[in-house]
Amino acid sequence: MIPATNRVYAWFVKNFGMDLRALAVFRIGLAICVIGDMLIRSFDLRAFYTDEGILPRAEAVKYFIHSWSFSVFLAVGTWQLVAVLFALTFVAAFAMLVGFRSRMATFIVWVMVISVQTRMHGVGGGPDGLLRMLLFWAMFLPTGARYSVDAAMATAQEDLEEQPKRIFTAATVALMLQVVYLYWFAVLLKSGPEWRHEGTAVWYALSLEQLQTPFTRIFLSFPGFLKFLNFFVLAQETLAPLMLLVPLPLVRAVGVLFLAAMQLAFLSTLRVGLFPEVACVALIPFLPSFFWERGEQQRQDRSRITIYFDGGCDFCRKAVLILREFLLPRDTPLLAAQDSPEMHAEMREQNSWIVVDRTGHHYRTDALAVMFGHSRLPLLWYFLRVGWVQRLGDIAYHRIERIRPMLSRWMAPVRFRKVPLRSAIATQILVAALLAYVTGENLWTVNDQYAIPPAFQWPGALLRIDQRWDMFSPLPPRYDGWYVMPGELANGKIVDIFRDGEEVSFRRRDPGEVAGQYKNERWRKFLMDTSRGNNDRYLPLLSEYLCRDWNRGRHPNDPTWLRSFEIIFVGHKTAPPGGTPMPYEPSTLVGYRCGTR
Amino acid sequence: MSGVPEQVEPGAEVGGAAAFLKKAWSLDLRSLALFRVCLAGLIIFDLIARSTELRTYYTDLGILPRAEWHALRPAGYWSLHAVFGSTTAQAFLFLLAALIAIMMFAGWHTRSATAASWVLLISLQNRMPLIETQGDALLRLLLFWAMFLPLGARWSIDGARRGFVHQEGSDQDEYATFTPASIALMIQVALVFLCGYLLKTSPEWKSGRAMFFAVNMEQMATNAGRGMLHFPRVLTFLSRLALWADLLVPALIFFPWKHERVRTSTVTLVIFLQVALGMVLRLGLTPFVIITAMLALLPAWYWESQERSAHLSDHIDWLLTERLAQRESRFQLPRVTHRIASGIAIVALAVVVLWNITTLRSPATPVLARLAQTFRLDQRWDLLAPRPYQDDGWYLIPALRHGEEVDLFRDGAPVKWNKPPETEVFRQATSYHSQVFLAKLRDDAGRAYRPMYARYLCRNWNRWHSDQSVQSVEVDFMRRMNLFDHGTFSLARRYVLAKESCR
Secondary structure (H helix, E strand, O other), X not given: OOHHHHHHHHHHHHHHOEEHHHHHHHHHHHHHHHHHHHHHHHOOHHHHHOOOOOOOHHHHHHHHOOOOOOOHHHOOOOHHHHHHHHHHHHHHHHHHHHOOOHHHHHHHHHHHHHHHHHHOHHHOOXXXXXXXXXXXXXXXXXXXXXXXXXXXXXXXXXXXXXXXXXXOOHXXXXXXXXXXHHHHHHHHHOOXXXXXXXXXHHHHHHHOHHHEOXXXXXXXXXXXHHHHHHHHHHHHHXXXXXXXXXXXXXXXXHHHHHHHHXXXXXXXXXXXXXXXXXXXXXXXXHOOHHHHHOOHHHHHHHOOOEEEEOOOOHHHHHHHHHHHHHHOOOOOOEEEHHHOHHHHHHHXXXXXXXXXXXXXXXXXXXXXXXXXXXXXXOHHHHHHHOHHHHHHHHHHHHHHHHOHHHHHHHOOOOOOOXXXXXXXXXXXXXXXXHHHHHHHHHHHHHOHHHOOOHXXXXXXHHHOOOOOOOOOOOOOOOEEEEEEOEEEEOOOOEXXXXXXXXXXXXXXXXXXHHHOOOOOHHHHHHHHHHHOOOOOOOHHHHHHHHHHHHHOOOOOOOOOOEEEEEEEEEEEEOOOOOOOOOOOEEEEEEEXXXXXX | OOOOOOOOOOOHHHHHHHHHHHHHHOEEHHHHHHHHHHHHHHHHHHHHHHHOOHHHHHOOOOOOOHHHHHHHOOOOOOOHHHOOOOHHHHHHHHXXXXXXXXXXHHOOOHHHHHHHHHHHHHHHHHHXXXXXXXXXXXXXXXXXXXXXXXXXXXXXXXXXXXOOOOOOOOOOOOOEEOOHXXXXXXXXXXXXXXXXXXXXXXXXXXXXXXXXXHHHOOOXXXXXXXXXXXXXXXXXXXXXXXXXXXXXXXXXXXXXXXXXXXXXXXXXXXXXXXXXHHHHEOOOOHHHHHHHHHHOOOOHHHHHHOHHHHXXXXXXXXXXXXXXXXXXXXXXXXXXXXXXXXXXXXXXXXXXXXXHHHHHOOOOOHHHXXXXXXXXXXXXXXXXXXXXXXXXXXXXXXXXXXXXXXXXHHOOEEOOOOOOOXXXXXXXXXXXXXXXXXXXXXXXXXXXXXXXXXXXXXXXXXXXXXXXXXXXXXXXXXXXXXXXXXXXXXXXXXXXXXXXXXO
């Protein structure tokens, strides 16, 4: 390469690239988000993802799934087998978390996440689009180059000086622009007069009792401040992403700070699922190198430690490599005790690994505590120093010590190999093409004149890189209320089947009750859409499911057998700031006699 | 109190008997390697055969779109092939299955490859349950048991990499394997024959006329089979041999005395019988699947007494070792995993035995049915049982094309009601699978498929013949009974199986 090109490239790496440690933490954050998301989903496993649920597969393939889209969850219909697929996702997400075969794990997690989203569109929304896009770009990034089992194994061989700290590839650009698009296109789509002229959008968003948290009501008593917030959000979503693109590390860091603060504000005032959490994870790759190096020098200066392990034990070698990768600087010496006769004798006498620092030699749990003391997580050092924790730790240590040969066998798939940092030129071109496609998808959401021709819509459907950042756009919804579902039982009694068979009542529910009426965010999204008439295709399916769900385990002769019911939404239009609240009126969405489908 | 007491092994006698049975009932690793190679070959042939009608049977454009599939599949059925509806995606899955079968063939990551093959095979079969035959059922069961057996110990890349050290079980003999799964495989093979015998209850089998009825079916018999009609004695012999073999083979498989020669002769007998059946009847891969199952049972004696075979076996191992030894050693399953696998194999064996009993008697309990259907351990060995079909016939597909009635099975020529020539009846089934489909379509099993098939014929015809599209279509079966005692057939009667208008 010509030096001039090299210099230009180095400038780009420095100012537009991403730090490998940031990408590693990004990977860990994504894995945690996926685990959380799947945990929440798993509570409704039967209702949303099985043939006994709202959307049996026979119906799903009829209307609800694009012909180019796929979902692994279409292969199975019983809750047991769906649970197996969930378990597989958890295993892959855990592998991603610890960075074991990171790229493969990310790929599996991505397939499972788009599968679960495609299987049940109705409960989608909030963080789903962002989560799948972040996973998609993560597949093309070396997220396993640091803080991972992969990286730990690579450090056993690689020349540590050689490895760069930052990278700049098509995928880093794609991830960067993806996050910027999230905010910019959200601003473009917020086109209602409430957002652009009146400044009432934030008021309306916070007035929806269904989304309120306990904090929200405090804000509602300051309408003037909310008007300011309205324009502040627009400005922030426009300008803060711009800061992310500025080639000055400090400016980028401030941009991250602004956006994270905004997401935390959303988190505390609106129930929008895991959106703020995922959006914060999306900001991690923008954290500059100085953020990751902060304090490293002090830690190194304080004292250096040396670790001696049993060189004859495969498991021990891998375990200390992994601990070093996650906790300590990469050049911390790891030595096989067998190499020095004294250490070998000491190891056999103490029957333990040895960590040597300024204060002396440490064994077993104490050695681990010293490692934490020199890491970024010193708090765990205090914890591991507590007497009973240390005693318990030592017991565990001896247990593990006894089964070392077995553990060595189990650790055999953890191989010593390098983590590739650069991607092939073909991959870069592919990523660039995909980025162009994603840009096109986003432009389309703003104006139909940029629509992607039907012949080229398949990549979006197949890879689920279709996206629309339209939360509270073009204007926040203004229809709010709560459900009442009076059902007639076999004994003639009328009960509210939405509230576990309580007595039917149309009294005004207080705001806390309205916010708490749904089981979780997924049900909130689904039923709020239903109340606004967006889910008409789901209505008969939902009705049939509610019958089946109520009558499961009941015999038709049972007096509490559900015969028929109505889905009623008691709603009103939220008032403008200072306006008098409008009265609530019940409207019947559907009346249904069980077993007619 | 002088010296050490003499070491008496407790239960030495029992140990002797147990060792004798263990020797007689263990499987040889070289036979299992041959079994693996043949299984992989069968999977590939099966895929090739099915791929010719991929769009017809496995896509949303075919006979059974996914929405309809969900409506009529048994509750426990699952399928990866139902994730996609397009032909491209199905082709991709076929290709994937073939690649995995090649891995299995070469013995590279054998166990994972076997498990993946099993999943993909069940997926494929579940996607179109109607065209499933006994051979398909046996193939997937063999794959199931293969997951628990050391198939990759010999003639394999895996084996070469770890220097052909056999560790599974605790056997001293370097070629023998004796585990719950190996016994289960033997019992499975025995059940195929035993239940086949018990289900062949009709007088036709007792009197030896069964094969005669079978080759009389013009869509099912091969040319050779039709020719055999002139040799009724051979057909009678074949009938009786088939029946008696079904009873004898299970006993011979487990016969412990002189097991070497007895088992080798049994394998030879079954190969002969299956080749003969395969020559006279259109049975697809079924005879080869049964032969493959028998090959797994070849005793060590076969390899040792046949110098050439032994030499060949060693040569393969030597060749592989030459190229692959000194590579990194493969990851071994820990003993715990081995025990868990044995436990699963024992439970599965119990399910299989119970299920076979239920096919003879009452319907299965819901739990048993659910287990068997989910892991596709369900089986019913009723090939040509209780009696071969006694009727025969041909299909007519009259369709209305602007008021004119044409036959879609005769390329849109006007409908002719008299019997078409034998060869034309034979060719109505374009492949083995379509023969199975057409045979079951007129049965009770195919009742639900009839309207879908009619709609498919419409769609398919109009897709390729847009200039002469048809408006409605009918599926007729012209059925005639085999009046064996009179040496003739009854007159053909027309059965309208489906009538649909094309939308």
